[in-house]
Amino acid sequence: MxxxxxxxxxxxxxxxxxxxxxxxxxxxxxxxxxxxxxxxxxxxxxxxxxxxxxxxxxxxxxxxxxxxxxxxxxxxxxxxxxxxxxxxxxxxxxxxxxxxxxxxxxxxxxxxxxVANAQSERTGATVTDIATRVRIDDQGWAVVDGEKFYATGSVLADWLAVLARDRDGADRIAFLPAETPGVSVIDDWDALGQRTTASGTVRLDAVRVPLTHVAEREAAVGGPHGYGAFAQLLHAAIDVGIARGALTDAATFTRTSSRPWFESGVDRAQDDPLLVQRYGELEVAVRAAEAALDVAARAVDATWREPSDAAATEASLSVAAAKVLGDRAALEVTSVGFELGGTRSAARGTATGAHDRHWRNARTHTLHDPVRWKLQHLGRWAVAGTPPPRTAQV
Known part of the structure; x- marks a missing residue:
């Protein structure tokens, strides 16, 4: 306990x-x-x-x-x-x-x-096309066959949550220990950013799972539980955190390593009024994203306490707004960090700035679940009161 x-x-x-x-x-x-x-x-x-x-x-x-x-x-x-x-x-x-x-x-x-996910696949026309299959064998076990990629955390996981489709076309989640016979996890993730997420390819060859450990995905996604909103909330939290960390490091670089521009008339870069103005604008962007994230998290919690259609709608809309603001803040701060740091900030191995790492991480992670569709859902609600759909991405 x-x-x-x-x-x-x-x-x-x-x-x-x-x-x-x-x-x-x-x-x-x-x-x-x-x-x-x-x-x-x-x-x-x-x-x-x-x-x-x-x-x-x-x-x-x-x-x-x-x-x-x-x-x-x-x-x-x-x-x-x-x-x-x-x-x-x-x-x-x-x-x-x-x-x-x-x-x-x-x-x-x-x-x-x-627990790590084994969800995404390479071969489908969209992310909702799932080739991994689950069937019931003669002994009453669930049997899973398929291949996943970008399975975040799988290389260092104890459990895998595998998305598979049954014979009737329904999506199931098979929960299984990572060392289950027939499971192979390959450490092959190599990307621009988010390089150490322990992601890999997961191969499942006739993996047997107790039926008690196979859950109906629609029960979570389709109900008024804020399930998709929760998933998106956590992605937004990562973007917002990247923005704050990048801004903190950029300010440290300005104080310790930047030279003032000669036209500013000041002895320290941190006293340049144009830099201070830009930092103020970035601080507003990050604070707005942090505030929206807090509002969204509380809206998701409301669906946990008392699930309802109204609560689920509000959770999805609040999270969509937080995702948009977090995405924008992360990309803006990590890009402008170079501008504020000057040429020195682009040098490889810069200890205090780390601008390239922040930018690569932000650029990679914000590719999750495009915010242009979050804006569509928010706009449809604003114009016509149309609630967002219930999916794992909203």
């Missing part, structure tokens, strides 16, 4: 941010996976923050999960992205999982286990 309140777990993670930040630049350069950092989060109990109190957990909600990811993303958004799908699939198990699955999965997470 966990006796640590979820808010205290957030404070504890904040206290350990310097440890996680210490090697972030080197991990990015060397593509060294953050095993020690994730193990630290597991040991602190942070990754169990949303385990329901009825299962011995802290019983935290979207507010705590989003703040944890935002904090982590200020220092290393790759570390922050690993728990994103972890928390999302714990929520799915809470909504749609069998008692047997909940007991085993939540118990393992309370002991430090991590």
């Amino acid at each position: 966990s006796t640590v309140p979820p808010s205290e777990l957030v404070v504890t993670v904040a206290e350990h941010l310097p440890t996680i930040a210490a090697g972030a630049g080197e991990r990015d350069r060397e593509r060294a996976l953050p095993r020690a950092e994730l193990d630290l989060l597991s040991a602190l109990g942070a990754l169990a923050v949303t385990v329901p109190a009825t299962h011995g957990g802290p019983g935290g909600g979207a507010v705590e999960a989003a703040e944890l990811l935002r904090l982590l993303a200020t220092v290393d958004p790759s570390v922050a992205q690993v728990p994103q799908s972890h928390f999302v699939y714990l929520r799915l198990a809470e909504i749609a999982g069998s008692p047997a699955l909940q007991q085993q999965l939540f118990g393992d997470v309370l002991r430090g286990a991590r």
Whole structure:
């Protein structure tokens, strides 16, 4: 039984941010996976923050999960992205999982286990085309066959949540230990940014799973539970965290490494009124994104307390707004950081600036779930009162 309140777990993670930040630049350069950092989060109990109190957990909600990811993303958004799908699939198990699955999965997470997604596929015309299949064998087991890519956190996961389609075309989530026979996880993620998310290709060859550990995805996605909004909230939290971390590092660079422009008439770059003005504009953008994230997290929590169509609609709209503002802030701050730092900020190996890492991470992560569609949903609501659809992306 966990006796640590979820808010205290957030404070504890904040206290350990310097440890996680210490090697972030080197991990990015060397593509060294953050095993020690994730193990630290597991040991602190942070990754169990949303385990329901009825299962011995802290019983935290979207507010705590989003703040944890935002904090982590200020220092290393790759570390922050690993728990994103972890928390999302714990929520799915809470909504749609069998008692047997909940007991085993939540118990393992309370002991430090991590859950990774095995969801995306390369071959479909869109992200909703799923080739991975689940069937029932003669012994009454579920059998999963398929291949996934960009399975965030899978290389360092204890459990995998595998999206598969049954013979009737319904989507199922098969929860299975990562060492289950027939599972292969290949560490082959190599991208511009978010380089150390422990993502990989997951191959499933006649993987047998107890039927009790296969959940109906539609029960979570289609209900008024804010499930898709929660998933998107956590992505938004990462973007907002990147923006804050990049702004903090840019300001440090200005104070310690930048030279003033000769026309400014000042001795220190930090006293240049044009730089100060630009920093003020960026601070507004980041604060707006942080405020929207907090509003959205509370809206998602409202769906957890009292699920309803109205609450689910408000959660999706609030999260869409937070996602747009977070996306814009992350991209603007990480780009303008170079402008404010000058030529020196583009030098490779700049210790205090790290502008290229921030920009690459922001540019890569904000490619998740395009904000142009968030604006469409917000616009349709504003014009005609049309609620957003219920999907895992809204």
